[in-house]
Amino acid sequence: MATTASRIKRVVMVQPASAGGNFEYMAIPRQGMLFLSTALGQWEEGPFFYEREIWFEDRSGLMDPDKDLEDVDVLLVTALINEAPRAYHLARLAKMYHPDLVTIGGGPQMSPLPEEAFALGNFDVIVQREGEDIIAPLCDLMLTHPEGTREAYLEKVPGISYRKDGQVIQTRRQGLVNPAFAELPDYRSIKDLSPDHPMPGGVLETVRGCTEN
Ligand code: B12
Structure with a gap:
């Protein structure tokens, strides 16, 4: 973890390598990390500013969690x-x-299965x-309050799970995020994305959630 008292914090956001590869032909990064990165980048109300790097392992290769996370403050997976086996590892x-x-x-696998994520991914x-x-x-809360002193703050954040005295605590969330929140x-912020190393395919989000009601 970065030891400086800087207001700038480093966040690495990873979409882990998929078992068997990301499709047969090409790696298509998903949208989740891209929108979370926008949200972190536009945040001005807190004590910190967030410098982001989005690492799609199927595209950029495997991260070395020892060397590549030195001086990083927050890891988002x-x-x-x-991708869950690699994510937990x-x-x-x-x-x-x-x-x-x-x-x-976070994401579609860990969201409904937080116990699995805590047990296997710590x-x-x-x-x-x-x-x-x-x-x-x-992120502000996690970086401001050391482990063991966070629970009183975490219980006020809607839609999360955390561990307290060996139990998994879940907070409730209602409603959806305004689509214009992170436009x-x-x-x-994608690692290695350049004209020399473009993405072969991408996704355009037009609607969020289940299109079949
Ligand atoms: C569009 C889509 C596709 C497209 C595009 C995929 C792509 N690469 O972008 C196609 C058709 C190609 C596809 C393929 C597959 N898909 Co698909 N897909 C979807 C769909 C409909 C929407 C995904 C999306 O873009 N959402 C919008 C983004 C912004 O939301 P998000 O990723 O969920 O992220 C948000 C939150 O989850 C959260 N979040 C996500 N990650 C994290 C991490 C942290 C740290 C935090 C804090 C928060 C967080 O914050 C984000 C912003 O709010 C979902 C169903 C759904 N309605 O969600 C299924 C879904 C994600 N797909 C699924 C699956 C299984 C697959 C395949 C593995 C199928 C297969 N066997 O090949 C492949 C994998 C391809 C790949 N490598 O991505 C499952 C995943 C279930 C699971 N438990 O894993 C889903 C949920 C459908 C389902 N109900 O079964 N998919």
Whole structure:
């Protein structure tokens, strides 16, 4: 963890390598990290500013959780089921090498299964459902209050799980994030994205949630 008292904090956001590869032909990064990065980048109400790097392992190669997370303050991990084994492995090693690093998980696999994520990934917090509106205040909280003193603050954050005295505590969340909250995906923070190393395909989000009601 960065030891300086700087107001600038470093966040690495990872979409872990998928088992068997990300499709047959090409890696298509998902949108979740891109919108969370926008939300962190536009946050001005808290004590910190967030410098982000989005690391899609299927595209940029595997991260070394020892070397690549030095001087990083927060690790955000997303996962679908086919990325969950690597996600948990990575998060566990990250915590082992950097005990003070804040680790937060989320996405379609961990959201409904926080117990699995805590047991296998040893995360500090799991975010359930959408995350744009709470991610910056949550990072502020985690970086301001040391482990063991956070619970009173965490219980006020809607839609998360955390551990307290060996139990998993879940907070309730109602409603959806306003679609204009983080307007555009933050492609600029993607690691290694340049004209020499473009993405072969991308996704455009037109509607959030289930299109079949
Ligand atoms: C569009 C879509 C696709 C597209 C585009 C994929 C892409 N690469 O972008 C296509 C058709 C290609 C596809 C393929 C697959 N998909 Co798909 N897909 C979806 C769909 C409909 C929307 C995903 C999306 O873009 N959402 C918008 C983004 C912004 O939301 P998000 O990713 O959920 O992220 C938000 C939150 O989850 C949260 N969050 C996410 N990660 C994190 C991390 C942290 C730290 C925090 C704090 C918060 C957080 O914050 C984000 C912003 O609010 C969902 C169903 C749904 N309605 O959600 C299924 C879904 C994600 N797909 C699913 C699956 C299984 C797959 C495949 C593995 C299928 C297969 N066997 O090949 C592949 C994997 C491809 C890949 N590598 O991504 C499952 C995942 C279930 C699971 N437990 O893993 C879902 C949930 C459908 C379902 N109900 O089964 N998919």
